[in-house]
Amino acid sequence: MVSPLLHRTPPPPTSSLLFRHRRTRVSCSSSAHVSFIKNVAVTEPPLHLQHLLNVLQTRGETVISPGAKQGLIPLAIPLSQNLSGSVTALLRWPTAPPGMDMPVVEVWRNGVWLLARNVDEYIHRILVEEDAKDGSKLYHAAAEAGETLYRKGDFSESRLENLDSYVLKKVGMFPDVLERKVSRHFEEGDHVSAMVTGEFYTKNALFPGFGRPFVYYANILLRLIDLQGRPELRGKRRC
Missing domain, CATH: 1.10.1490 (Dna Fragmentation Factor Alpha Subunit; Chain: A;)
Known part of the structure; x- marks a missing residue:
């Protein structure tokens, strides 16, 4: 379940993305990630990055340093790590098409799986799936981003046949x-x-x-x- 093309993609021009650091925990504040994305990845940070970090931490993942890239492909910007050891990250394409957001991916030592095309779609999907299970913890963690992206109860009111149909029709x-x-x-x-x-x-x-x-x-x-x-x-x- 990985993209075979990613391993053949050349690194971005800046050699800073190739630096390797020991993986360390960081606070849930997005300041380190924002700084890394602006100054090292040289691109614009996602608007709701802080809210995504809140959601990831609330569901049990450990937020890690954006420089904790040891063992990962150089294009990945780490966000969090789960108990299985895989890392949720943003992907910085070296030559992304104009207007393309950074995808959210899950990274292992041997590959990459696309989680969502951008941060907003990923948060939106997480909130819909939680609402389908009558939960609200992650919705509260998403704060104003949650209120902007999804109205609680919309899935049940949609009367669509299943959750996947709702996601494809309403989320992405x-x-x-x-x-x-x-x-x-x-x-x-x-x-x-x-x-x-x-x-x-x-x-x-x-x-x-x-x-x-x-x-x-x-x-x-x-x-x-x-x-x-x-x-x-x-x-x-x-x-």
Whole structure:
């Protein structure tokens, strides 16, 4: 579940991003991250970065120094670390398209998984998922950002069939949600919809710079070929 393209992407011009530091805890204040993004990554910090850090810390992750990059790809700007050891980070593309926000990613030693295309979409999704479980702790942690991005109760009032449908319609596009949508189509035996959704997943405007959608779509096509050749397996195997 990683992007194969990221490991072949050259580092940004500034060599400061390649510095390695021992991973240390920091306070929930975003000042260190804001300074790093402005002065080292040389780009504009996300408006609701502080609120995202609050949310991450509230749900049990440890906020870490933006310079704690040892073992991570040089393009990642660390935000927090969870108990499994993976790091939530921002991704600083060296040649990002004009107007493109920094994506939120989860980073392991061996790869990267796209969590959200920007900070606001990530916060918004977290709040919707919490509301679907009748929680409010993270909503309060998001403070004014939460009030701006999501109105509590909107998911239940929407009467959409499931949480994933709400997220895609009201929040934004997310790789794991689209992949679950494909899997459901296969489970229902709707192979045409599975293929169409997979092709939609590969559109460059959705997740520019990430290779995962193309790998996933290739696997969809291989599965469809397999199903055509082995009718007894149709509707019985997960993607």
